[in-house]
Amino acid sequence: MNQKILLTGITGQVGQELQQTLTTLGEVIGVGRQELDLSQPAEIRRRIAEIKPNIIVNAAAYTAVDKSENEPEMAMAINAQAPTAIAQAAEEIGATLLHISTDYVFNGQNHTPYLETDPTAPLGVYGQSKLLGEAGVQDNCDRHIILRTAWVYGSRGHGNFVKTMLKLGAAKEELRVVADQIGSPTWSYDIAVFITQLLAKSLNDPRIKGIYHFTNSGVASWYDLAVATFAEARQVGFPLKIKRVLPIATDDFPTLTQRPAYSVLSKAKIVATLEDYPPYWRESLRTMLSEWHSISIKDEKKLHKLISNNQQQLSRKQ
Numbered sequence: 001m002n003q004k005i006l007l008t009g010i011t012g013q014v015g016q017e018l019q020q021t022l023t024t025l026g027e028v029i030g031v032g033r034q035e036l037d038l039s040q041p042a043e044i045r046r047r048i049a050e051i052k053p054n055i056i057v058n059a060a061a062y063t064a065v066d067k068s069e070n071e072p073e074m075a076m077a078i079n080a081q082a083p084t085a086i087a088q089a090a091e092e093i094g095a096t097l098l099h100i101s102t103d104y105v106f107n108g109q110n111h112t113p114y115l116e117t118d119p120t121a122p123l124g125v126y127g128q129s130k131l132l133g134e135a136g137v138q139d140n141c142d143r144h145i146i147l148r149t150a151w152v153y154g155s156r157g158h159g160n161f162v163k164t165m166l167k168l169g170a171a172k173e174e175l176r177v178v179a180d181q182i183g184s185p186t187w188s189y190d191i192a193v194f195i196t197q198l199l200a201k202s203l204n205d206p207r208i209k210g211i212y213h214f215t216n217s218g219v220a221s222w223y224d225l226a227v228a229t230f231a232e233a234r235q236v237g238f239p240l241k242i243k244r245v246l247p248i249a250t251d252d253f254p255t256l257t258q259r260p261a262y263s264v265l266s267k268a269k270i271v272a273t274l275e276d277y278p279p280y281w282r283e284s285l286r287t288m289l290s291e292w293h294s295i296s297i298k299d300e301k302k303l304h305k306l307i308s309n310n311q312q313q314l315s316r317k318q
């Protein structure tokens with residue numbers, strides 16, 4: 001099982017978790033923007049040829065959905081051209097490429113969970129760029145796995161809906177949250193665990209390739225996720241001011257990019273492949289919040305200890 005794995009996006013929500021879970025498969029060479037800027041395709045090919053990994057996991061992406069409408073060239077460079085260059089380089093050295101994609105490749109008009117084979121129809125630049133990235137991977141690298149996920153949150157890496165709610169809930173008594181978009185909130189750690197399992201199994205089973213959908217189980221609206229976040233966060237001791245969360249319609253909260261109204265992905269294929277079922281979203285939310293809270297308390301205690309040690313040292317010197 002001793003694989004050489006090149007991982008991109010190590011400062012991101014999913015990338016940070018993968019950096020831990022992938023170590024069960026071998027040596028992980030994690031690269032951030034400093035080490036490998038994905039807006040430079042020639043550099044991508046040069047670095048991959050130099051490192052010669054057996055597995056490449058591309059967890060990097062341009063994820064600013066609304067901003068992508070004003071920066072389409074950058075979104076296309078990172079989400080479409082870079083995965084294409086990674087796929088070409090992977091093919092040249094015979095590596096397996098696992099690439100992460102999104103529910104935003106769909107238009108959200110379904111009423112039952114999206115299958116991997118359902119027609120795509122992105123609603124904005126971000127979704128279009130991710131769909132082109134999928135095509136670049138499929139067309140250029142035979143040994144590829146594309147994992148589409150949705151509604152990602154986690155304690156590590158960049159901001160997300162749960163973090164935003166906690167920040168707002170600590171400062172405000174009332175919030176209005178969209179209640180007519182439905183999806184499956186998904187913990188970045190669970191994504192990393194399932195990606196690692198899928199890669200482990202693919203090492204002995206070449207039939208594991210192509211597109212897989214993965215999210216946590218169950219469905220919720222953003223409003224449900226906000227209410228659950230506050231309830232679970234209170235349970236573990238996050239200080240919150242929030243008293244009321246009011247459901248609103250998407251039309252009451254206009255954004256630059258139209259979001260899919262229904263974003264639920266079918267997990268049937270990945271469940272059948274791994275014989276494992278994704279945890280229920282609220283269970284994962286609870287675990288993440290309680291872990292995050294205990295880490296912040298430890299950090300706070302460490303900080304207090306550091307401050308008091310420094311103060312003692314200072315007073316000794318005086």
Ligand SMILES: NC(=O)c1ccc[n+]([C@@H]2O[C@H](COP(=O)([O-])OP(=O)(O)OC[C@H]3O[C@@H](n4cnc5c(N)ncnc54)[C@H](OP(=O)(O)O)[C@@H]3O)[C@@H](O)[C@H]2O)c1
Binds near residue numbers: 010033058062078
């Ligand atoms: N977040 C969601 O709700 C969501 C939903 C569906 C699918 N996904 C997909 O899941 C995957 C992981 O998303 P995430 O939430 O973990 O993303 P994230 O937290 O926004 O992290 C994105 C990562 O990409 C890196 N990156 C961006 N531009 C780069 C560049 N030019 N060169 C090198 N690295 C660059 C970032 O580095 P810096 O820290 O330097 O910016 C960061 O490490 C992505 O493919 C995303 O499309 C996400």
